[in-house]
Amino acid sequence: MQMNLDRREVLATAAAGAALIALPLAAAAQDGETVKTVDELIAEFTGGADAVEGDGVTIGAPEIAENGNTVPISVDAPGASEILVLAPGNPTPPVARFQFGALAGSQAASTRIRLAQTQDIVAVAKLADGSFVRSSANVKVTIGGCGG
């Protein structure tokens, strides 16, 4: 991502990026390949290295989704070169894979995702030293309640 984009453009770019990433995966599913498990997807991303739970990557997400069809999320991992975002409770868990170039002003991105059900969103970041860190955030998808 470039440094000069304003916030709206960044949002739009991030969303477009997510769509591009999602395309080949959807196509793969149509070809009859089995959907990979979350552990397999993470192992593929880290090349088999361990991803430790930590503060190195943070997820911004609502505690309860206002609309499960479009849930705003953000990820932030200072110094990271890549962040993988997964929604393990979705039929196809991969959501987005953000790559940051050397000139990126910050290693953060926002997008909107669809959530089929209440679940823990997972983010895995590849840090500058080549190590991997992961974090999760619970997002509840509810049919609504009654106000006080």
Add this chain to the structure above:
Amino acid sequence: MISRREMLQLGLVSSAALAGLQLGNPTRAFARQSLTQDQLLQFEDFGNLTLIHLTDTHAHLKPVWFREPDTNIGVGEARGRAPHVVGEAFQKMFSIRPGSPDAYALTYPDFADLASTYGRMGGFDRIATVVKSIRAARPDAILLDGGDTWHGSYTSLKTQGEDMVRVMNLLGSQAMTAHWEFTFGTQRIQELIEMMDQPLLGANIFDAEWDEPAFEPSKIIEANGLRVGVVGQAFPYTPIANPGWMFPEYSFGIREERMQQVVDDLRGRGVDLVVCLSHNGFDVDHKMAGRVRGIDVILSGHTHDAIPEPVIVGDTIIIASGSHGKFVSRIDLDVRDGRMLGFRHKLIPIFSDVIEPDAEMAGLIDEIRAPHQAHLSEVIARSEGLLYRRGNFNGSWDDLLCDAMLSERDAEIALSPGVRWGASVLPGEITREDIHSVTSMTYGQCYRSEMTGEMLKTVMEDVADNIFNSDPYYQQGGDMVRVGGLGYAIDPYAAMGSRITDMRLLREDSPIDPARTYVVSGWASVNQGTEGPQIWDVVEDYLRKQGTVSPRARDAISVAGK
């Protein structure tokens, strides 16, 4: 030098002493005579700043009967902690004598008897007297409105909230936050904001499309040489608990990081004090107070809790001021060098027979109500028992609403929202205004549709998890959905999906079959395009046919550990 914590504790002690009305032992017959306005307003000025908090009045302009809950279950860390204490346990916790004015105002036991002794509570003309009295002593006192102000009465629905904007302008509110206000829809909200003399603050209200702040997050109010930063926090789950389609432009949420950012910004601008005017609900505020740094005072709304003492979390005090105009909180603070060094607090009960009405406010209320007075005061039916709503599960008012839907809409099962608003009715006449007090809203259509047993179970589990989730950030406030024609058992402490068991169709005394379809009537659906007669008309038709209703304790709902 006294440390801040010691000062806070000193403040708590005097607060506790002031919370009691110090009445000796009045017998019921003489109780009312022994209460005086001077006693209710008695307050030894403290420090250099005064806050006045009013919240969740739900547009009840006139004094009401309002029975506090008999069941208010706390889960997780909140278990057994105020406000999740009711009845005699609440009286013990706050040294309240049974049968006393405080017992009547704050707890449910002997409610109908004590109500006939101590009279109705609230009324904006009485509230105006209290506010003016505080301002006479403390001219720079800051009056803050916690929201759920524009909704909940016939006149607020008819004037689309305008009556309450006029009342709050006259009262001299200096800022508000919101929840049910949004159910008038985006356009009307904007029109009413134009009429307001004070800002509507909402740090957590964002533009849904661009995820950018949509409302002013805070306001710095100058008072007595101090700069007070007031942050507004609207009800985080407004688009989920209420029809989001009526205000699709806005997104809410708790947004804890945003709160921290706004507080830090105010601190950076050198304010002397940070006050959070919140509609989070008490448990959410309690959690937030422990995680967001730099808030001195949280004025807590939404869950309608009236707590006689501030609750202290770290360096933050949380004030819960009840609902329906029953109470006004006065908080005196000693603020020096950008720090809160101590406080004195009183939850002032608004006994309407004791506090003199303010003539100016009474005039405005009369003007607002005049066109509707005859319509509202018409007697529709009689009740042989107390009608009330508040509590985690069905109250007698809810049973009546559900009976009306089962009968008028020819349904097997009725569902009624677990809202915490709506005044109680003492045995005797039920007026049209009483019906509107428990039903008024912009989406009151009473639907009749079909649901499978499986769907019913899903709905009940979902609502239960929104109330009894052990993490307050996943709680929406409110109470369990009310049911008619349906029995069930619930374990509030169980996990999502396994709280509800033994669901039974009462008319056949048969277990609910997940695969079978049931005819269900309900109201207050958040779905767009819901069709049916307005719930208040359904209830009125039913009551006219009944003539007299006889509320009685029911045993269709069994609560584990209760």
